[in-house]
Amino acid sequence: MKSWSSPQIPDVAGKGKRPTVFCSSHRGPADTPRKLKQARLYVCGITPYDATHLGHAATYVAFDVLQRVWRDAGVDVTYVQNITDIDDPLLERADATGVDWRELADSQVDLFRSDMEHLRVIPPDSYIGAVESIPQIVDAVTTLLDRGAAYTLDSGDVYYRVSTRIEPPFGSTSHLDRAEMLGLFAQRGGDPDTPGKKDPLDPLLWRAERAGEPAWDGGRLGRGRPGWHIECAVIARDHAGFPLTVQGGGSDLVFPHHEMCAAHATALTGETFAKAYMHVGMVGYQGEKMSKSKGNLVLVSKLVEQGEDPMAIRAILLSHHYRSDWMYTEGLLAEARTRLAHWRRAATSTTDPAAAEELLQDIRGNLVDDLDTPAILDDLDEWAESVGEAGGTAEATALIVDAVDALLGITLR
Incomplete structure (x- = not known):
């Protein structure tokens, strides 16, 4: 599947360092290996039954910044993202709206591409659909069955055994106890009460064909469609390779999705799924987490249609640390508009060369320290107040403008 066009990224003088990020599975900082020359990044993509809301955008912008920091440090990045273009939520929305599920998926993927272009997100090298x-x-599920890591119910559905012995063991990604796992599994697409399962936590690998639902030839598995977690394990294996340098997504994916992905991948290959897991905080609106099920969405596409500058939207996202949970308000948008205008006025003035060099080092230093973008935006506010003083040059201003573009993805000219 095609992704989207890549933004033009200017070269910046000097060279940055590899970042340290917070790893959910380590529950602490994870250093990017010092000798790292290549990074494998896998970020879980959308289920295309609705447009991109600010929670989605926060995730993809955060990992876009990670890519930019890696590239500034001379690291060659392989970036893979999936699209869950067949799943229950998509079919349910298609049924509710009377739209063919394929048309719905195609329209929302197109809108997502447009949103990512507006936000100047670097596209994945491989943008791969489940279908x-x-x-x-099918080959992966068949292999798991042959190894005893999966079993088939009378219905024809195939499930993974979470009791399968792997290293690191099941639970190492989320560090949740069983009661917490069961609660989240039921909330986030799992089916703990399905009769016949060996363990309530066992996740679906292959759903046997049901009347009125799309299905594909599964060979020995029979006709059906894939489960959610095995999709990402297989796409990551085939298009990025293990171990991933970083597995990324929203914090709501820690369990069950990333836990199950890691289990499937390790059971299949014997390799560690990912060296580090990065998770982005949840964005709320009107007092609750922003989600399609609640309908409290602030859509990127709608904001752009209303004439909002995508760079102001990106500035809102970068004004919060990627790991933090936060609430969107219209006041944040007004503040971002003012900030962006202030920076853009500064971009037409002159800057002291020594101050520009110091600011560039501060930008790189804050990014290396777990992508601390809020601190950088505060520094840019101070820079914008100081431009135009005696001894400043347009070249020094251009250095800052290029750095903000290359490292934060915000264009000031």
């Missing part, structure tokens, strides 16, 4: 990966998923 186009079904042959590989």
